[in-house]
Amino acid sequence: MTLLFTINAPLSRAVEVEPLVAAGADSFYAGIFPSERIGELPMIINRRNHPENNFRSVAEFRAALAISHRLKRDLFVAFNEHFYPPEALSLILELLEELLGEPGLTGVIVTDIGLLIELGRRYPQLVLVASTGCVIQNSGAASLFTELGVKRAVLPRSMTLNEIHLLVQARPDMSFECFVLNDRCPNVDGLCHFVHADFTERRFPTQCRFVRLANTHSLGPDSPRHSPRRASPLSDGDFSRFFGSEPHACGACYLPILIRAGVGNMKIVGRDRSLDEKERAVRFLAEARTFLMDCLAPHGDAGSEQVARSRLDSLDFRAFQKRVKALRRSLYAGACSPDLCYYPEPPWPPSRRASHVSSRSRTK
Amino acid sequence: MEHVLHISALDDLRHFYGRRFDRLYFGAEFCPWTLPSPDHLKQALAFCARHGLDFSLVTPTLTEPHLGTALALMEELPAGTEVVLNDWGLLEAASALGLVPVLGRALLKVKRDPRIGSADLESVDFARYLRSSSLNQAAFLGFLKDRGIVRAELDNVPQGYELKLPPWLHTSLYYPYVFTSVTRRCSLMNGDRGALADGSCRDRCGLEVVRAALPARRGDRRENTEYFMAGPLIFFVNDRQPQETDGWNLDRAVFQPRPPVQATTPSLCPFEDWNAVYERRGRDVQWGHDDPDETLLGLLREASRSSSNVAASPSRSQQSIDASRILDLGCGNGRNAVAMRALGLDVIGIDLARAALRQYRLRASDAPVLHANVLKLPFGPSSFDGVVDSGCFHALLPSLRHDYASEVQRLLAPGAWLLIVARQHQAQRSREAPVFFAETVLPEWGVGPEELSALFAPDLSLQMVRDQQGRGEESFTYYLFKDSRSS
Numbered sequence: 001m002t003l004l005f006t007i008n009a010p011l012s013r014a015v016e017v018e019p020l021v022a023a024g025a026d027s028f029y030a031g032i033f034p035s036e037r038i039g040e041l042p043m044i045i046n047r048r049n050h051p052e053n054n055f056r057s058v059a060e061f062r063a064a065l066a067i068s069h070r071l072k073r074d075l076f077v078a079f080n081e082h083f084y085p086p087e088a089l090s091l092i093l094e095l096l097e098e099l100l101g102e103p104g105l106t107g108v109i110v111t112d113i114g115l116l117i118e119l120g121r122r123y124p125q126l127v128l129v130a131s132t133g134c135v136i137q138n139s140g141a142a143s144l145f146t147e148l149g150v151k152r153a154v155l156p157r158s159m160t161l162n163e164i165h166l167l168v169q170a171r172p173d174m175s176f177e178c179f180v181l182n183d184r185c186p187n188v189d190g191l192c193h194f195v196h197a198d199f200t201e202r203r204f205p206t207q208c209r210f211v212r213l214a215n216t217h218s219l220g221p222d223s224p225r226h227s228p229r230r231a232s233p234l235s236d237g238d239f240s241r242f243f244g245s246e247p248h249a250c251g252a253c254y255l256p257i258l259i260r261a262g263v264g265n266m267k268i269v270g271r272d273r274s275l276d277e278k279e280r281a282v283r284f285l286a287e288a289r290t291f292l293m294d295c296l297a298p299h300g301d302a303g304s305e306q307v308a309r310s311r312l313d314s315l316d317f318r319a320f321q322k323r324v325k326a327l328r329r330s331l332y333a334g335a336c337s338p339d340l341c342y343y344p345e346p347p348w349p350p351s352r353r354a355s356h357v358s359s360r361s362r363t364k
Numbered sequence: 365m366e367h368v369l370h371i372s373a374l375d376d377l378r379h380f381y382g383r384r385f386d387r388l389y390f391g392a393e394f395c396p397w398t399l400p401s402p403d404h405l406k407q408a409l410a411f412c413a414r415h416g417l418d419f420s421l422v423t424p425t426l427t428e429p430h431l432g433t434a435l436a437l438m439e440e441l442p443a444g445t446e447v448v449l450n451d452w453g454l455l456e457a458a459s460a461l462g463l464v465p466v467l468g469r470a471l472l473k474v475k476r477d478p479r480i481g482s483a484d485l486e487s488v489d490f491a492r493y494l495r496s497s498s499l500n501q502a503a504f505l506g507f508l509k510d511r512g513i514v515r516a517e518l519d520n521v522p523q524g525y526e527l528k529l530p531p532w533l534h535t536s537l538y539y540p541y542v543f544t545s546v547t548r549r550c551s552l553m554n555g556d557r558g559a560l561a562d563g564s565c566r567d568r569c570g571l572e573v574v575r576a577a578l579p580a581r582r583g584d585r586r587e588n589t590e591y592f593m594a595g596p597l598i599f600f601v602n603d604r605q606p607q608e609t610d611g612w613n614l615d616r617a618v619f620q621p622r623p624p625v626q627a628t629t630p631s632l633c634p635f636e637d638w639n640a641v642y643e644r645r646g647r648d649v650q651w652g653h654d655d656p657d658e659t660l661l662g663l664l665r666e667a668s669r670s671s672s673n674v675a676a677s678p679s680r681s682q683q684s685i686d687a688s689r690i691l692d693l694g695c696g697n698g699r700n701a702v703a704m705r706a707l708g709l710d711v712i713g714i715d716l717a718r719a720a721l722r723q724y725r726l727r728a729s730d731a732p733v734l735h736a737n738v739l740k741l742p743f744g745p746s747s748f749d750g751v752v753d754s755g756c757f758h759a760l761l762p763s764l765r766h767d768y769a770s771e772v773q774r775l776l777a778p779g780a781w782l783l784i785v786a787r788q789h790q791a792q793r794s795r796e797a798p799v800f801f802a803e804t805v806l807p808e809w810g811v812g813p814e815e816l817s818a819l820f821a822p823d824l825s826l827q828m829v830r831d832q833q834g835r836g837e838e839s840f841t842y843y844l845f846k847d848s849r850s851s
Contacts, residue, residue: 044493082473085496089503112473114501135470137427140453158548159427166428187598191394191425191546193476195494 024286069104184249251342391422656703694756698724
């Protein structure tokens with residue numbers, strides 16, 4: 001039984017399904033870039049374009065579908081590149097036609113509105129998930145994508161807890177998903193138009209890689225043009241503050257606030273990670289969930305989830321955070337910091353944030 | 365071509381220049397904290413009414429707390445007003461209010477990578493992919509049409525677009541800033557996260573330039589890519605005219621005088637930083653060649669003869685051409701100044717671009733040159749017998765023309781002359797320029813004889829106007845003025 005939220009885990013190999021389910025995964029998302037069709041398929045098939053981040057064959061993806069279906073886990077496939085040229089759109093629809101012939105594929109994660117329209121028209125029963133690239137940050141945008149058949153939206157990493165709360169409360173008919181753990185890109189995905197083509201065009205790596213090579217000059221609002229106060233490679237401090245200290249971003253200690261807002265799904269970033277790392281992330285989130293249930297409904301009796309939800313407002317948030325941070329320390333090296341957090345908005349530490357959200361919360 | 369001025373703050377209305385702009389875009393695209401107040405919106409609307417301009421409200425990407433603010437602004441607009449949408453969340457409301465929705469840049473998916481400009485795109489397929497966008501899809505076009513969107517805003521991406529748009533969909537092209545990405549971690553520039561604190565932003569957007577060595581060819585480690593980070597925006601500058609616009613249905617050019625974030629962000633417009641133009645382009649500018657302007661030299665001789673006959677200036681009437689002291693405004697690489705000096709003239713060259721002056725000194729190490737602004741010259745009154753301006757006047761922001769005229773008149777001795785070489789107004793040219801940059805790669809503001817006469821009246825009178833075909837299809841007009849004051 002899923003309690004409080006689903007843990008949506010990244011997947012890139014069929015052999016990962018069972019261990020990740022054992023670690024606590026409730027659902028999966030994956031990309032597919034079949035090597036037998038490289039050359040036919042578009043240059044950039046999804047937002048994690050490298051083959052290692054994707055299933056390399058239709059056969060293996062089918063195997064993963066069969067296992068997850070047997071274990072009663074949802075599996076979503078991501079075709080979430082920002083747009084596909086017409087010929088690429090046809091190929092993706094053809095590939096999906098193949099995959100949808102098998103039981104077990106729950107839904108498709110999409111950014112491209114053209115693809116959303118085509119999928120909605122062809123497969124009205126398919127769960128369409130608006131990828132973070134759709135930039136659904138407000139209820140108006142949520143309405144538009146609902147009209148296009150979207151049932152669930154992955155929220156941009158850049159949203160604050162308060163913004164998430166207000167949006168989710170305004171759209172109780174929609175399911176929402178938030179990112180936690182691993183890479184925490186500073187760019188708003190749907191508004192980021194850097195070429196992500198590490199694999200197909202190596203000269204176009206992601207920005208966070210090439211900016212390491214860069215010299216920066218601050219021209220600031222008051223600085224005269226060409227009077228740099230700094231003309232040097234981006235400092236580690238700046239890099240860390242902007243890009244986050246890869247690879248172990250977090251956000252787990254804000255789970256109660258996300259749940260109280262009405263977010264039902266937590267998405268672990270990291271299709272590119274090893275199975276060990278994926279397992280560690282899933283286990284971390286699953287144990288954090290167990291902590292939370294222990295805090296809210298320690299007896300675990302029937303209806304405990306409902307009891308837990310009803311007690312969220314009275315949760316000793318600081319105590320929960322302390323436990324989650326201790327757990328994190330035991331699993332990951334390094335201390336917690338705003339640069340690692342998905343929700344770094346001040347005030348920090350977040351006790352005031354919790355009360356701020358609480359004061360605006362409406363009971364779901 | 366409809367010309368648009370896009371500003372996000374009323375202060376930037378100073379970039380408005382009568383004839384050049386047909387429409388005002390008002391508002392920001394990427395930051396909800398820069399939404400204008402209702403009062404500022406009213407002032408902008410009133411400004412447009414006064415100047416006969418069309419108006420479009422530009423709305424940014426929005427999170428839930430800002431949605432209501434943006435909706436309230438839209439409610440202030442008369443039905444039929446255009447709204448440039450950068451968030452899908454306002455589309456339904458715009459239609460309900462009878463406003464005309466435009467697909468903003470933030471809603472159009474296309475690759476806008478600063479590296480593309482310097483990359484050698486060996487793969488034809490990849491180049492083709494880069495030139496495609498959501499607008500290449502029939503389904504997306506149908507979606508736009510169904511929702512009453514008949515205009516899409518394009519960035520001036522260096523790779524261009526392969527488009528064959530249906531006749532109902534028109535496009536606008538933004539210049540000179542191409543937006544690449546948006547972040548809400550504005551802290552790299554500002555040092556804290558004020559923008560995320562409490563629904564207000566106390567920060568002023570800084571500006572960071574990033575120069576990266578990204579190999580366009582294997583092994584090449586030169587810094588060949590430049591982009592900027594200002595507030596939430598990552599962007600680059602592309603002031604090059606698109607090579608091919610067939611199929612784009614392009615009928616609007618949107619000029620942004622500063623990076624589209626806050627009014628505090630410095631401008632990077634090429635005409636506000638000529639040094640950068642020379643540094644980035646080297647000699648690859650239209651006027652960067654070595655050939656002197658023979659028409660100018662011929663007129664100079666005439667001017668000198670004319671000057672020597674000025675009865676009102678007896679003290680100078682006997683001066684020969686070689687005794688004249690001449691100022692070359694915006695001398696650039698010195699191609700004309702060198703030729704004038706060869707005629708025996710005493711020529712001082714001034715330019716705002718140090719890089720241009722370095723080129724000049726390479727040609728003539730002993731030449732008198734000064735780094736100076738034409739609006740504030742380090743010379744006393746009546747210092748010159750003649751002033752030459754070849755291509756400087758038409759590159760000045762039109763709002764600065766009166767300052768220019770005052771300064772030039774201050775420097776001219778009684779009876780002296782002024783020779784200006786400038787482009788005509790676009791409408792007077794032999795063919796309409798395809799987009800904003802006209803025939804050159806930089807924006808220029810043409811001028812006509814009436815305007816120039818009015819500008820320098822009553823002390824300077826127009827003696828001669830001559831049109832001249834330049835290199836290629838270029839066409840310039842030469843204006844010779846004479847100072848009619850008595851000494």
